[in-house]
Amino acid sequence: xxxxxxxxxxxxxAMDNLCCKLNVDPVAAKKSRxxxxxxxxxxxLEGDTLHWMACALYVACRTxxxxxxxxxxxxEGNCVSLTRLLRLCNISLIQFFKKIKxxxxxxxxxxxxxxxxxxxEHKFAVSTVLFRKFQPIFQEIFSGLxxxxxxxxxxxxxxxxxxxxxxxxxxxxxLYVCVKGEFxxxxxxxxxxxxxxxxxxxxxxxxAFMSRRIDLINPSFKGLPTDWLKDDFELPSKAPCxxxxxxxxxxxxAVEAAxxxxxxxxxxxxxxxxxxxxxxxxxxxxxxxxxxxxxxxVKSLNNxxxxxxxxxxxxxxxxxxGEHANEQIGARSKPVSGEEISQVIANFxxxxxxxxxxxxxxxRYLARRAEELTPxxxxxxxxxxxxxxxxxxxxxxxSALLRLFADCGVSExxxxxxxxxxxxxxxxxxxxxxxxxxCSNEMINSRCNMVSCLYFKVFEHIIxxxxxxxxxxxxxxxxxxxxxxxxxxxxxTEVVLHAYGLHSMRFPRVLQIYDLSxxxxxxxxxLVVQAVVDKLSRDVIKHLNAVEEQVLESLVWTSDSPLWDxxxxxxxxxxxxxxxxxxxxxxxxxxxxxxxxxxxxxRFLTPMADQAKKQLFKDNVKPGQSLLVQTNxxxxxxxxxxxxxxxxxxxxxxxxxxxxxxxxxxxxxxxFRKFYSLAVVRMNDLCTRLRLADDELKRKIWTCxxxxxxxxxxxxxxxxxxxxxxxxVYVICKVSNSAxxxxxxxFADIMRYYRQRPLADNHVYRSVLIKQSDxxxxxxxxxxxxFYNKVYVQCMQNFALRFTGRxxxxxxxSPLPAGRGAAARSPAGQRVSERHQLYVKPLPxxxxxxxxxxxxxxxxxxxxxxxxxxxxxxxxxxxxxGAAGGKRGGAEGDVVKRARLAGAGVARKLHGLMTDRQAV
Numbered sequence: 001x002x003x004x005x006x007x008x009x010x011x012x013x014a015m016d017n018l019c020c021k022l023n024v025d026p027v028a029a030k031k032s033r034x035x036x037x038x039x040x041x042x043x044x045l046e047g048d049t050l051h052w053m054a055c056a057l058y059v060a061c062r063t064x065x066x067x068x069x070x071x072x073x074x075x076e077g078n079c080v081s082l083t084r085l086l087r088l089c090n091i092s093l094i095q096f097f098k099k100i101k102x103x104x105x106x107x108x109x110x111x112x113x114x115x116x117x118x119x120x121e122h123k124f125a126v127s128t129v130l131f132r133k134f135q136p137i138f139q140e141i142f143s144g145l146x147x148x149x150x151x152x153x154x155x156x157x158x159x160x161x162x163x164x165x166x167x168x169x170x171x172x173x174x175l176y177v178c179v180k181g182e183f184x185x186x187x188x189x190x191x192x193x194x195x196x197x198x199x200x201x202x203x204x205x206x207x208a209f210m211s212r213r214i215d216l217i218n219p220s221f222k223g224l225p226t227d228w229l230k231d232d233f234e235l236p237s238k239a240p241c242x243x244x245x246x247x248x249x250x251x252x253x254a255v256e257a258a259x260x261x262x263x264x265x266x267x268x269x270x271x272x273x274x275x276x277x278x279x280x281x282x283x284x285x286x287x288x289x290x291x292x293x294x295x296x297x298v299k300s301l302n303n304x305x306x307x308x309x310x311x312x313x314x315x316x317x318x319x320x321x322g323e324h325a326n327e328q329i330g331a332r333s334k335p336v337s338g339e340e341i342s343q344v345i346a347n348f349x350x351x352x353x354x355x356x357x358x359x360x361x362x363x364r365y366l367a368r369r370a371e372e373l374t375p376x377x378x379x380x381x382x383x384x385x386x387x388x389x390x391x392x393x394x395x396x397x398x399s400a401l402l403r404l405f406a407d408c409g410v411s412e413x414x415x416x417x418x419x420x421x422x423x424x425x426x427x428x429x430x431x432x433x434x435x436x437x438x439c440s441n442e443m444i445n446s447r448c449n450m451v452s453c454l455y456f457k458v459f460e461h462i463i464x465x466x467x468x469x470x471x472x473x474x475x476x477x478x479x480x481x482x483x484x485x486x487x488x489x490x491x492x493t494e495v496v497l498h499a500y501g502l503h504s505m506r507f508p509r510v511l512q513i514y515d516l517s518x519x520x521x522x523x524x525x526x527l528v529v530q531a532v533v534d535k536l537s538r539d540v541i542k543h544l545n546a547v548e549e550q551v552l553e554s555l556v557w558t559s560d561s562p563l564w565d566x567x568x569x570x571x572x573x574x575x576x577x578x579x580x581x582x583x584x585x586x587x588x589x590x591x592x593x594x595x596x597x598x599x600x601x602x603r604f605l606t607p608m609a610d611q612a613k614k615q616l617f618k619d620n621v622k623p624g625q626s627l628l629v630q631t632n633x634x635x636x637x638x639x640x641x642x643x644x645x646x647x648x649x650x651x652x653x654x655x656x657x658x659x660x661x662x663x664x665x666x667x668x669x670x671x672f673r674k675f676y677s678l679a680v681v682r683m684n685d686l687c688t689r690l691r692l693a694d695d696e697l698k699r700k701i702w703t704c705x706x707x708x709x710x711x712x713x714x715x716x717x718x719x720x721x722x723x724x725x726x727x728x729v730y731v732i733c734k735v736s737n738s739a740x741x742x743x744x745x746x747f748a749d750i751m752r753y754y755r756q757r758p759l760a761d762n763h764v765y766r767s768v769l770i771k772q773s774d775x776x777x778x779x780x781x782x783x784x785x786x787f788y789n790k791v792y793v794q795c796m797q798n799f800a801l802r803f804t805g806r807x808x809x810x811x812x813x814s815p816l817p818a819g820r821g822a823a824a825r826s827p828a829g830q831r832v833s834e835r836h837q838l839y840v841k842p843l844p845x846x847x848x849x850x851x852x853x854x855x856x857x858x859x860x861x862x863x864x865x866x867x868x869x870x871x872x873x874x875x876x877x878x879x880x881x882g883a884a885g886g887k888r889g890g891a892e893g894d895v896v897k898r899a900r901l902a903g904a905g906v907a908r909k910l911h912g913l914m915t916d917r918q919a920v
Contacts, residue, residue: 123187133376190379191380251380382539389535397460493510522548578669676706747788
């Protein structure tokens with residue numbers, strides 16, 4: 001912790017000393033002192049004070065612009081080396097990334113700066129992964145690499161010697177990072193940077209080959225000619241290209257790598273020769289390793305890279321080569337090679353793991369693989385699967401799709417106007433965004449072509465499904481919906497961007513490219529997943545699952561979202577109003593996303609909702625509610641001595657919990673169905689981690705959360721679902737706590753367990769909107785506790801108090817949406833009322849059917865005769881009447897006997913009917 005006795009003079013002196021050693025200009029030095037003093041005053045800084053000074057200095061330097069003598073030029077980073085800063089402050093890179101995140105939260109740094117840090121961290125993770133690949137590939141090509149450090153011999157009389165394998169190893173990595181610096185905006189693209197690395201190794205091999213360096217090249221390397229070691233071997237005019245060999249043995253994509261070499265790598269290397277950075281044969285791009293050239297090239301590349309690092313303020317990737325690499329990076333052990341260093345920290349950072357966490361909503365459907373892939377193999381697998389899917393595709397409608405259009409009366413002019421022309425415009429928008437990332441023209445054309453091909457494949461699948469589901473609806477109506485087609489194109493763009501792993505264009509960048517709202521975008525995700533789920537890698541499907549969660553949890557709730565326009569015209573539906581019955585169209589598939597009940601035309605034209613609800617709720621029987629609301633294969637049981645309510649069908653025009661409100665529209669119903677599904681999964685997960693297992697407590701939390709969404713909807717504006725959820729958990733635990741039922745949890749507990757959730761981000765509870773700004777000022781933000789005290793309590797206090805003391809009986813609890821299979825896992829079935837022992841459960845398999853216990857009355861929906869239900873209603877009526885009149889007593893046995901006699905012979909019709917149901 002920051003020492004209390006540490007005087008202000010001491011830390012100011014330490015800060016000034018750092019600024020002096022780093023040659024920080026006075027403006028940035030003053031800025032760092034002021035920010036450090038403010039944070040130190042408001043927060044307790046745990047750990048070494050120098051580590052926090054490193055954060056203050058880095059932020060001050062990175063937010064300063066240093067003008068140069070060249071007109072119109074400026075240098076970021078204040079010409080301060082991040083690597084030297086960390087070395088002087090005795091903090092490793094991994095420690096720094098952890099500290100800087102906390103510093104940004106405390107200093108309330110803007111989101112764009114946080115994005116830059118995230119990207120820097122991702123680039124570090126990508127570099128780590130690639131250095132781990134570099135050494136074994138290098139040793140596949142070259143021989144003689146040792147763990148001994150290079151000897152520094154700078155004597156003026158020193159005779160120049162041919163380069164060693166160790167020197168060539170360092171030179172190759174330095175050359176690679178210099179070239180990578182020319183692709184600054186795409187340096188976090190794992191696949192492209194891997195192919196640049198392969199191009200670098202191919203280039204160095206060519207130079208060693210043409211210099212006939214038998215001492216350097218591994219004689220067993222697969223890319224060598226068979227007569228390489230013979231004395232009479234004659235060098236060809238051009239060195240062999242080993243790109244395809246490297247891709248074959250080291251997880252590369254030959255076509256992609258060859259394209260990268262020709263159109264990205266080669267122009268940069270040619271410019272290095274033209275500028276005199278590299279000495280050799282500029283026509284053949286060889287001669288780098290010749291005596292006299294090699295040492296000059298090493299020095300020139302190091303100078304070039306140092307200038308680059310200082311100008312952009314990034315970490316020095318040459319640290320992987322140093323003796324103290326493990327300390328500088330942050331590895332705990334002391335590996336003996338760069339390969340082992342990389343293995344220690346391979347899982348660090350957003351790009352370090354091969355298989356990212358599965359979102360909660362998909363964890364049940366996307367289990368972990370038996371065999372984990374490496375980051376590079378995962379990335380190349382994504383692209384390979386995508387390329388295979390599009391092998392025969394063209395960036396135009398297929399002949400089959402054109403025939404379907406013709407059969408449905410869609411004219412050629414409409415196809416050109418409403419399909420082809422818009423897609424060309426969207427492709428131009430995508431190309432422009434890639435150009436801003438300094439991608440080569442060939443790369444831009446390739447990826448734009450891939451998006452267009454994928455778009456027409458997916459578009460065709462959706463159109464055919466649409467026509468199959470609703471043949472009476474004209475396709476011309478759907479084609480007139482440009483937003484619908486744009487969302488398909490945008491989703492296909494996201495698939496391609498994720499496959500290539502370009503972090504600077506991660507979601508939701510695709511929404512900005514096409515000026516598309518998250519509220520419209522989420523509608524198409526399931527339809528796209530259905531089209532590609534068996535064709536693309538599981539990682540892509542998981543990513544789309546995560547994107548959908550990101551949209552539902554926060555992006556759709558921003559102030560500029562079209563959702564608010566919908567909510568101004570339609571009420572927010574409760575969770576009981578948005579679920580539909582199970583059918584073959586609403587099954588879950590192996591994508592982890594629920595297959596859509598609504599067709600595309602319903603999603604984008606938003607007709608009135610007229611479908612029934614899906615019975616997914618516990619305790620959802622209300623007084624006067626019909627027991628015949630569910631017609632799928634279920635069994636209802638009731639036990640004598642209970643008081644279930646009699647069956648009463650709703651009157652015409654009456655709105656019951658089983659009738660979707662006519663004022664709602666399909667688009668809104670679909671959204672809240674997904675939103676509530678996500679919310680209940682998140683709530684159950686958090687309650688499990690907090691060890692809150694009581695069902696009634698969960699229902700209270702759900703009731704509070706649902707009330708905030710339905711009646712205090714403004715709480716969600718520009719905020720995050722998890723923020724409202726954690727507040728609901730806290731307040732319900734607080735008001736429900738008692739000596740006999742100690743359930744109170746602190747915010748510290750809630751936030752600690754929240755962090756353990758897959759894909760959780762501590763920024764969610766560290767930076768919460770407190771108050772919207774008036775005018776152009778930035779909004780007031782604070783941590784979750786600040787939000788709870790200043791905002792949440794004001795809106796929810798009166799409602800939460802209904803769960804306490806004498807008020808608790810006045811507050812009805814909302815039904816809790818149950819997960820699939822909940823009834824099947826319970827031997828007794830799913831209890832549908834707290835007041836009565838009335839249960840619902842799926843029918844057993846035919847061979848497992850058994851007579852119900854003698855004290856049970858059973859009715860099988862859609863299978864049992866009406867007299868069985870009449871028997872239950874007779875018993876219910878008698879019990880209700882008896883309870884009201886206080887005369888139940890001895891009549892119970894007669895009621896049960898009459899009901900049991902009325903239910904005789906039920907089982908004879910079950911077998912055939914059950915077989916038919918299970919075949920659906």
